[in-house]
Amino acid sequence: MRTKLERREHFSGLLFVAPLIAVLILVAGWPLARTLYFSFTDAYLDDSANHVLIGFRNFVDVAGDPVWWRAVRNTAIFTAISVAIETVLGLAIALLLHGAIPGRGLVRAAILVPWAMPVVVSTKIWEWMLNDQFGVVNRAIVGLGLADHGVAWVANGSLLLGVVIFIDVWMTTPFMVLLILAGLQILPEEIFEAAEVDGIPWWKRLWSITLPLLAPTIGVAVLFRVLDALRMFDLAYVLAGANVNAMTMSIYARDRLINNQELGVGSAASTMVFLLIALVAIFIVGAMRLDRSGAAER
């Protein structure tokens, strides 16, 4: 009897997820498999049916291209710095909003605005604000007497990656704030009250109570953000196109694939992006597990 019920549940379960599986195979599994396959061919985009297998030559080509390594470096710098700033700033803002401050509801609503804006729009607005001659930022800098002339934020290649990080921090800190705030709200109040009654200073409460308890939440948020930052395309592309100073791995792969029409090499670059991101994901998830089991042993 039981096995019959179980079998029925198994069958209905599969029936309910069948459409999901079918669509995911069509839009994710198949294209992924084709990308992997193309990365071993010499195919071109305009005539993709006409190709031969050439082994690992595309991968060698990409690995020998200094522009690719520049893109890897840019992406790594962008990810490390922007996620670090977003985590610290997000934590600070979440703690601020968690306390009793005037107009909390208003601030909580306002913080969603940068998050809801399309990346393209945010980038365009900041590009205008950071315009070297007429941008409001440079006007403020000159007006306040901080510098004689404005800074060429976007036009100067060495500042470009910094500007990309700055805009990304503005756009995605709200996401961090929301996740950390949700994590803060499920922490037990009593611990903090007890610590406060015992006269423990706020920085010690933050360091020894809040942060350890928040660690799993922050870990998940950082994981999401790192994986998202590693595949970043739109912000740097809208701001700088395929400029090497801000080129990310995704921009490199798309540039080879679409602009150069090199289906084989572009697919190889995409595959390398995929492998790198999978490696980082495994590393972070492993580190989080270790951290948790370590805490449990203690």
Next chain:
Amino acid sequence: MSMRIKRRSAAYYRAMRRVRQFALGCLTALLLFYVLFPYYWAIVSSTKQGAELYNSVLLPALDFRHYKELFRDANFATSILNSLCVAIATTALSLGLGTLAAYALGRLNFPERRSLLLTVLMISIFPQVVVLSGMFELIRWFGLYNRVWSLVFAYLIFTLPFTTWVLTSFIREFPRELEEAAIMDGCSHWRILTSILLPLMGPALVSTGLLAFILAWNEFLFALTFTLTEGSRTVPVAIGLLAGNSRYEYPFGPIMAASVTVTLPLIVLVLFFQRKIVAGLTAGAVKG
């Protein structure tokens, strides 16, 4: 003696509290300025004409010529329509398929459940550029290249895992007692989902749907790659590719007008459904 110390310390604490309140108020104001000023500045700039754009008057000039031109531009209207169609179709499809799968993943016991959930999560963190070449080929096979419907197809790769994941965690929150009586009566799973759970899932569907809509509305990489001509562009691509006749004549006024226009509905939606959106965002991440 001790009384005096106490009195002094009370005043000291009161003063400290006031300083603290003031500091927090300043921080909050600073935060509001940081978060809101760029959009405000876009509004200000979008109502300035010609040379006005280059002064730094902080108030809007209230000249709506850029908006009038924008709405007279057939291509821009088309791209808004394209974006709406794509985002609505993607959201509807993802919610439908996602609800079906979420019921099985959240409620039914079958051996493949865990690995399927893990696969769904993994696909949602996929770098999109990885499927670009395979997707490109597929879209050309279907004859969808340069058609907006190709984007509905492509967007399912990130909206469907997202809605499935979030709806699964919503369904798990519902008390099981709801369906127990129905199971006793021999109700089919389809009936349980449609007659018992679905009527309760309104809020969950709204928050998940809004997030999926925003994801689809804002997407750039696929939209840039799978469309070619102005008539099939979505709004982000149209704005991203809006450029002047020469590099010295960058049309910041019109770009700001377009930016304000396409962001306004999103901001209204977000402010209106603020709590639901936060619930949807955190349901997927924190509890998962």
